[in-house]
Amino acid sequence: MFLTLSMTAALALGAEGKWTPQQVLQQGPAWVKQQGFSLPLSKLWDEKAQGGLLANAVQLPGCSGSFVSKDGLLITNHHCIVSILQEHSTPEHNLTKDGFLAKTQADEKQSKAYRVLVPRRFLDVTKDVLDDLPNNPDDLARYKSVEATGKKLVANCEKQPNTRCTFAVFDGGLFFTLTEFTELSDARLVYAPPVAVGDYGGEVDNWTWPRHTGDFSLIRIYQNGKPYQPKYFFPLSKDGVKENDAVAVLGYPGSTFRAQLADEMAERQSRWYPNVRAITAEWQRIMDEEGAKSPEALIACADDLRSILNVKKNAEGQLAGLKRGRIIEKQRAHEEKVKAFIAKKPELAPALDAYKGLQDLNVERAASWDRDFLLDMTNRSARGLQWPLLIARRSWEAKLPDAEREPGYQERDVVRLREKHERDQKRYAQQLDQRLFVSWVKRALALPNGQRSVTIDFVFKDLKTDAAIEKKVAALYANSKIFDLETRKAMFDESIEQLKARKDALVDLGLGLDAERRALRDRRDAFSGRVLKLRPIWRRAVIASEGKPIAPDANSTLRVSFGRVKGYSPREAVMMTPHTTLAGVMAKDTGEEPFDVPQRIRDVYARGGAEKVPVDFLADLDTTGGNSGSPVIDAKGRLVGVNFDRVWENVANDFGYNPDVARNVTADVRYLLWLLENVEGAPELAKELTTAR
Structure with a gap:
């Protein structure tokens, strides 16, 4: 239906x-x-x-x-x-x-x-989500309830053979869907x-x-x-x-x-895109230099380099377009028109409180922005960061009941995660990877007080020069078994205790950074729960003010x-x-x-x-x-x-x-x-x- x-x-x-x-x-x-x-x-x-x-x-x-x-x-x-x-x-x-x-x-x-996923059915599951919400939930409970309902719907849907299902949230909770695919x-x-x-x-x-x-x-x-x-x-x-x-x-x-507020767009203009542009430019330079030295490195970084180049130029285009089109200023003006419309509709008055709540939330998010950004960028950085983090997260989630695991690490995802190990081996070149690792670490060591990474500060304590950092990273790589595919496959199924028993410093670093990323996830889950409450209220007022469908x-x-x-x-x-x-x-x-x-x-x-x-x-x-x-x-x-x-x-x-x-x-x-x-x-x-x- x-x-x-x-x-x-x-x-x-x-x-x-x-x-x-x-x-x-x-x-x-x-x-x-x-x-x-x-x-x-x-x-x-x-x-x-x-x-x-x-x-x-x-x-x-x-x-x-x-x-x-x-x-x-x-x-x-x-x-x-x-x-x-x-x-x-x-x-x-x-x-x-x-x-x-x-x-x-x-x-x-x-x-x-x-x-390949071939769609075969589209379902409205908004009622299911809303019916499952507890009475007066706090922000985190609201998010967890929506996530749990989504997991339940997906699990029931995927009982059919050769089926993959996806649960989706639209405009911060305005409505929810489930799509059923044939997986090939x-x-x-x-x-x-x-x-x-x-x-x-x-x-x-x-x-x-x-x-x-x-x-x-x-x-x-x-x-x-x-x-x-x-x-x-x-x-x-x-x-x-x-x-x-x-x-x-x-x-x-x-x-x-x-659907973002002007304040949220401004954050992307002032922080997100400039930082993306800077870090991808540095990684592009490293990939170009290493690819020119080695045919193996050129093949290893082929897909990553094309992606990095695209992301960098996109960031440049977003910045130019936001400024040229005065998009943020126009969004602020549009918000004022919506608020004027609300003022004439008493039944829409809660939308003004929702609007203010979304603005306040944006300010809260900024408190740890620099550290959060770097933790996010580990997903695009060196395999020497990605692999320890993936293994650490897999071990953490595996000890939980499947329904409580983070999406992406449930049993339905294990085959894909194993495939990633196989695929990514072809994307690894040691010298290139070490340089990308050093680039990320130097940025982490430059974080302001109050946003420091405890893990990175501990591993790289007292190292003040680039040469010292590079030497430390080289030692981490030389003494780690994680770059061997068969060993990494074995690590994938080990408990946290077994991983710690290996006394592999790079694996230990991954365990520490994963704890920081889980703390970030918990904060974001609570933020998302607040968005689920506030954004739909504001968006309904926006749609009402337009008087026509909005995609x-x-x-x-x-x-x-x-x-x-x-x-x-x-x-x-x-x-x-x-x-x-x-x-x-x-x-x-x-x-x-x-x-x-x-x-x-x-x-x-x-x-x-x-x-x-x-x-x-x-x-x-x-x-x-x-x-x-x-x-x-x-x-x-x-x-x-x-x-x-x-x-x-x-x-x-x-x-x-x-x-x-x-x-x-x-x-x-x-x-x-x-x-x-x-x-x-x-x-x-x-x-x-x-x-x-």
């Missing part, structure tokens, strides 16, 4: 808004037609049949994707399968650089740890272009337009040893789209912040955005058209990275006739991180491209939608077809992609 929200009947324009499937159904066929779509609403989703095209928006690790053939062929971005390329790369055969094509199904390369764990690499196609332009072109990147890849999903037979798939369109054509993007956007912030659940193919003007006297072609690719070719066109493409292009091959296009679809690989379909439900980026002027749309510059970047599937047919010598694969059921 689909949830029903209390909303006005007013039709909302497309473009702005990452709409839940439930909202699309609720706004009805007239609204969908208004977006330019001739498809009947039941084709998107039929509630009675529990099926529709939305079921072909599948969730991948950190990305989205869609099936494109009856035999389990799935399309996503090139950058979404770098982990698979990395898994099968060696210094002699570096697939992350050279790409890969399986000539037959027997040649496809299986991943050890890549899971046998993914095999079919095609990835060389990096000189899949990441053409690199960081120079990232978040910009015009763009000339073939950011696509193909994997095949298997079930019981045979190609998976999806109920729905998108045939690729050879017709493409032209300016002002209707399009839609379906996927799993990660996080946006439009909730992204939270990694399935969303749909409707829009049009459009160019834009980034500044005065400059107009960007919405399409790029192979001629533009060749015009950028310098013969050097990141603009080094593969020779075989140059050779085919030199024959003539390929100048107008479509490469990328723009639309005003509302996207964010997590939408990478999302299918972009035309008004007939055919796949015309895969989303992979936004323009620079649109990075800060996570905080507010600006129709003048809100443009996403999509890789045109006709470029993929041209490559397969004319460059890669894979006409049968191209035929599979364009064959309808």
